[in-house]
Amino acid sequence: MNFDFTPVWENIPTLLTGTGYTLLIALFAAIISLVGGLAVSLTTLYGKKIFSYPLRFFIWLFMGTPLLLQLYLLYFGLGQVGILIPALLTGILGLGIHYMAYNADIFRATILSIEKGQTEAARSLGFGRMQTLWFFIVPQAIFRALPQLGNNMIIMLKDTSVLSVIGVTELVLNAQFEIANTFRPFEFYISVAVIYYFLNLILETSLNLFEKKLEGRR
Amino acid sequence: MDVESEVGKNTSANLMLDIINVKKAFGDLEVLKGIDLQVTRGQIVSIIGSSGSGKSTLLRSINHLETIDDGEIWLDGMRVNQPDMKGLEFERHINSVRQNMGMVFQQFNLFPHLSTMDNVRLAPMKLKGMEKREATQYCMELLAKVGLEDKAETFPANLSGGQKQRVAIARALAMKPKVMLFDEATSALDPELVDEVNLVMKQLASEHMTMLIVTHEMNFASEVSDHVLFMDQGVVCEEGPPNQLFSNPKEERTRSFLKKHLQQN
Numbered sequence: 199m200n201f202d203f204t205p206v207w208e209n210i211p212t213l214l215t216g217t218g219y220t221l222l223i224a225l226f227a228a229i230i231s232l233v234g235g236l237a238v239s240l241t242t243l244y245g246k247k248i249f250s251y252p253l254r255f256f257i258w259l260f261m262g263t264p265l266l267l268q269l270y271l272l273y274f275g276l277g278q279v280g281i282l283i284p285a286l287l288t289g290i291l292g293l294g295i296h297y298m299a300y301n302a303d304i305f306r307a308t309i310l311s312i313e314k315g316q317t318e319a320a321r322s323l324g325f326g327r328m329q330t331l332w333f334f335i336v337p338q339a340i341f342r343a344l345p346q347l348g349n350n351m352i353i354m355l356k357d358t359s360v361l362s363v364i365g366v367t368e369l370v371l372n373a374q375f376e377i378a379n380t381f382r383p384f385e386f387y388i389s390v391a392v393i394y395y396f397l398n399l400i401l402e403t404s405l406n407l408f409e410k411k412l413e414g415r416r
Numbered sequence: 417m418d419v420e421s422e423v424g425k426n427t428s429a430n431l432m433l434d435i436i437n438v439k440k441a442f443g444d445l446e447v448l449k450g451i452d453l454q455v456t457r458g459q460i461v462s463i464i465g466s467s468g469s470g471k472s473t474l475l476r477s478i479n480h481l482e483t484i485d486d487g488e489i490w491l492d493g494m495r496v497n498q499p500d501m502k503g504l505e506f507e508r509h510i511n512s513v514r515q516n517m518g519m520v521f522q523q524f525n526l527f528p529h530l531s532t533m534d535n536v537r538l539a540p541m542k543l544k545g546m547e548k549r550e551a552t553q554y555c556m557e558l559l560a561k562v563g564l565e566d567k568a569e570t571f572p573a574n575l576s577g578g579q580k581q582r583v584a585i586a587r588a589l590a591m592k593p594k595v596m597l598f599d600e601a602t603s604a605l606d607p608e609l610v611d612e613v614n615l616v617m618k619q620l621a622s623e624h625m626t627m628l629i630v631t632h633e634m635n636f637a638s639e640v641s642d643h644v645l646f647m648d649q650g651v652v653c654e655e656g657p658p659n660q661l662f663s664n665p666k667e668e669r670t671r672s673f674l675k676k677h678l679q680q681n
Binding site for chain 1: 479481507508511512514515517519521523525526527528529538539542543571573574584587588591
């Protein structure tokens with residue numbers, strides 16, 4: 199068996215386009231999952247029951263079912279009833295909402311982990327309930343959540359590959375196109391694996407640097 | 417209740433804090449069994465007593481960190497507890513009342529994600545609308561007052577316990593409070609760091625800041641206070657000027673408490 203990586207090299211533009219899509223999806227899904235996750239956690243902790251109960255149900259639902267199934271439902275299920283969302287948007291929303299549920303759980307735990315004395319100090323100065331959350335509790339909770347959020351984002355970056363099943367032309371699907379042309383699955387999949395590995399290496403290194411920078415503020 | 421008529425009832429004379437028959441229970445445990453206490457403007461009052469005597473709960477109640485079950489708390493003619501106010505109305509009321517009280521905690525409770533300067537500066541900026549430049553200059557003076565102007569950009573994790581507590585005092589002073597409440601401010605400190613905090617408190621005393629101090633340190637209490645209360649099992653057991661209470665206590669419980677404490681020291 200001899201390996202030939204020339205077809206991979208010749209088709210590198212397709213792989214790079216796929217990588218671009220993968221990064222784009224990951225970026226927007228990350229924003230949705232982080233901002234949404236914080237909003238969901240604050241609502242479930244401090245919101246009125248009419249909002250917090252449905253949201254808790256939502257977390258339970260999205261954490262208890264597979265991402266693949268959620269994507270099928272969003273894309274093909276909603277399509278059946280006439281709600282047609284483009285695949286790329288479906289993918290970003292699906293991935294974002296799926297990880298929003300996980301991030302909300304992390305934020306909830308770290309918000310609750312902030313010592314009572316922090317709230318008391320802020321309130322004793324005259325800060326209101328919302329101000330106390332905004333200026334003191336949430337920033338500290340975010341700092342504490344960073345390692346776990348980082349892990350989630352690394353898993354999410356890899357999970358963008360699942361979007362290939364609904365036809366999003368991300369890295370894996372683009373590789374599959376070229377495999378169909380060149381019949382070189384091993385070389386392409388190995389190359390794609392290397393690309394994912396390097397993307398996550400960069401992500402992990404920058405997260406580590408960021409955490410280092412914030413050390414001593416927790 | 418007509419709040420207007422309530423205000424003004426206790427503005428008389430120099431009364432800064434007026435605590436009338438305050439009661440508080442945690443479940444079945446009665447922690448405060450009807451406490452009365454008056455602090456006049458510029459007066460320094462210390463509360464001593466063993467753990468569980470209710471002295472910390474009393475101090476926290478004054479700041480409404482504990483909700484009292486009965487009684488009245490007045491700060492400079494403003495009623496702190498307002499049993500008839502609910503929800504947002506009370507929230508707004510208590511926020512404005514608290515801006516007039518500085519509270520210093522045993523565990524410092526500095527905000528670890530903010531620099532020393534921001535710990536002190538944030539409240540006057542956000543709550544009093546002070547401009548950043550003005551606030552920075554003002555808070556630098558406060559930090560200088562507690563001897564920490566060179567630590568303005570340091571984060572709390574890199575400060576010693578004594579330094580943390582001095583920052584916490586500066587933070588409370590930044591709101592220009594009418595009264596300072598100290599909840600065992602030196603109890604969590606290593607013995608060699610106690611003096612630097614006591615020194616700052618003595619300086620405040622010399623500037624006629626009204627202070628209510630819960631403490632375990634009898635020497636400090638007798639040195640700075642105008643008036644000392646000995647609390648035991650939720651009541652004020654004995655009170656008086658420090659020289660009388662410490663050297664010639666009337667109550668047996670006071671005597672045995674002081675004896676135990678002076679032996680320890």
